[in-house]
Amino acid sequence: MIHKTFLSIAVKPTHDQITSLLAEKRQQVPDEEYWQRFLCEFHSNQRQRELNSTGVTGIVSRFGRWISEMGLTRFAYGFGLAYAGVTAVYLLTPPSVGEERIAPTPASYQIVPAAHAGTAVQSLPGVEIVPRVLAPVEKRVF
């Protein structure tokens, strides 16, 4: 009874107990037959892969693998950096570089004499401004 109580208090497994329990897992291995099947499948997959590696699908799959190997995050960072670099180059490059410079030409003004300058103003026929009907004298204001 005392022995049982004592053991129930010492509950936490020691470091050595844990490591020896973990070491038991070392012995768990697949059987030999598994590896024979594994190698058959492996070679079959390799042959299929070699066949697929030629042609457009092969190029596409290789590009896909290249992207996946690089990692999406790194790809995004790379794309962002490249974009920032191109933008910086575009903004920092003076706009005159590469443009064809046109030499300024002095403005020339040519005075063209007006044709028929003498007849430009026509004289209107004389108009006599006189009231036709005069009001009586007593009603005249002025």
Add this chain to the structure above:
Amino acid sequence: MFRQLRPPDPDQDLVTRAQQGDTRAFDALVLKYGDKLYGLVYNMTSHKEDTHDLLQEIFARAYQSLGKFRGSATFYTWIYQIAVNLTLNFLKKRKRRTGLSLSEMDAKARQDPALIDTTHEANPERQTNLHELQGKLDEAMKKLSDTHRMVVTMFDIQGMSHAEIAKVLKSSEGTIRSRLHYAHQQLQSALQDSWEERF
């Protein structure tokens, strides 16, 4: 001043032959490291089919990249790095895709007939007890983060040294020790209740 000499890669001959197109040499490498990599991936995914598919991918990636292997690390370290990277990526994708917790994964993993426990066949009672404890341990392992579970798997299950793990994970030995310490503490706490019932 003096450059530290690295011991020669024991797989150098097989690797060279495989690089020259000898598929049998590559098969030999698969058979040599298959069990260890299976253990690594299976303890990380807890799923038999996922483990199989991932192993196919790991060896396919190694086969395709063999031409780029220059021997700056051993083949063992190199293929472990491929396995670790692909496994961690796979776990991230699986979490995003399904939102499944690891406890919902292969519950029958321990009874998997494809896995042979080579040590306790002669003692069925011990085997049963061990299975129960292993079940509790698996549950506790699943509660660890991917990186902590990876370190525990490599050190305690695969028997790799701190230095080897540090090389594979491209980390310092101090970081590996710290992660292991934390993970062991977590496992001890998680197994506390089942330990009490048993002893």
